[in-house]
Amino acid sequence: xxxxxxxxxxxxxxxxxxxxxxxxxxxxxxxxxxxxxxxxxxxxxxxxxxxxxxxxxxxxxxxxxxxxxxxxxxxxxxxxxxxxxxxxxxxxxxxxxxxxxxxxxxxxxxxxxxxxxxxxxxxxxxxxxxxxxxxxxxxxxxxxxxxxxxxxxxxxxxxxxxxxxxxxxxxxxxxxxxxxxxxxxxxxxxxxxxxxxxxxxxxxxxxxxxxxxxxxxxxxxxxxxxxxxxxxxxxxxxxxxxxxxxxxxxxxxxxxxxxxxxxxxxxxxxxxxxxxxxxxxxxxxxxxxxxxxxx
Numbered sequence: 001x002x003x004x005x006x007x008x009x010x011x012x013x014x015x016x017x018x019x020x021x022x023x024x025x026x027x028x029x030x031x032x033x034x035x036x037x038x039x040x041x042x043x044x045x046x047x048x049x050x051x052x053x054x055x056x057x058x059x060x061x062x063x064x065x066x067x068x069x070x071x072x073x074x075x076x077x078x079x080x081x082x083x084x085x086x087x088x089x090x091x092x093x094x095x096x097x098x099x100x101x102x103x104x105x106x107x108x109x110x111x112x113x114x115x116x117x118x119x120x121x122x123x124x125x126x127x128x129x130x131x132x133x134x135x136x137x138x139x140x141x142x143x144x145x146x147x148x149x150x151x152x153x154x155x156x157x158x159x160x161x162x163x164x165x166x167x168x169x170x171x172x173x174x175x176x177x178x179x180x181x182x183x184x185x186x187x188x189x190x191x192x193x194x195x196x197x198x199x200x201x202x203x204x205x206x207x208x209x210x211x212x213x214x215x216x217x218x219x220x221x222x223x224x225x226x227x228x229x230x231x232x233x234x235x236x237x238x239x240x241x242x243x244x245x246x247x248x249x250x251x252x253x254x255x256x257x258x259x260x261x262x263x264x265x266x267x268x269x270x271x272x273x274x275x276x277x278x279x280x281x282x283x284x285x286x287x288x289x290x291x292x293x294x295x
Contacts, residue, residue, distance in 0.1 A: 013058035016067045023053065083135060086142040094141045097209070101137060104216045105130045111223035129240055136243045137212050140205050147202040156195050163188040208246040215239045 017023065030046030057063050087095060112126055166181050166188070173181060216239075 011064075011067060011071060013064055013067060014054055016070075017054055017057045017063065023050075083138055086138055090141050090145045094145060097213075098134075098138055098141060101213055101216060102134060104213075104220050105134060107220045108216070108223050111220070129237065133212065133216070133240060133243065136240075136247060137209065139247065140209050140212075140243070144202060144205045144209065147198055147205065150198055151195070151202065154195060156192065159188055159191055159195070163192070204246060208243060212239065212243060 027046060027050065030042050030049075034040060034042035034046075087098065090098075108130060109127065163185060166185050170178055170181055170185075
């Protein structure tokens, strides 16, 4: 997970220098010495040293590299935790598929380890691509699991029946009810469209996962008697591009879940808000009493 220049520029090196444990120990020591001696001189000396420290250390290139390594390690740890959470969340049969693919990758690594020293550069390139593909494959499996859970828990026929009933009875309803039902019809129509899109996308994910398994299996077979490591690396590069395109499609469909239709128009254009308790106890009580008296 390489860092880019934008992530590096976001690092506040002054803040990182101030947060160092040894800096706090030094400041506490100065404060303690001032308390014991009953003099403010240690505090003034400590403040001066702190200003010098914060003006010099954050500008040091070695310190900046050290901070970036800390950030990288922390990001990698969080990334690994997210992947592990995905692995634990998917169905058992999906975990078995991931385990089988990992065995295939281990076979490819073993075959590449027998290359000559001059070809080891391809082995390192292959390792980076294999690791990236395994992570992408796990993300695809997790997306497939999420899509299937949505399809399993959503009754498309029930939504279609409800939409049909609303459309049939629309003309016979009161004006305000028609306004509300028009909103409901719009929402139900969007739900049906999204359901079909998610079902289609689930098929795309399944096909891409199968393609990853097939291509890596072929690369493992070819790596047994390979003569041109660069050719196998090119095959893997093509597979990486295909997986990236599929992941982009998955992200586009996942945005569907975030674009929930606005229901506020139903209240604004249809039913008025319910009266509060104070209204029902005050001004709202008289009309009800008048109705009872008239009856």
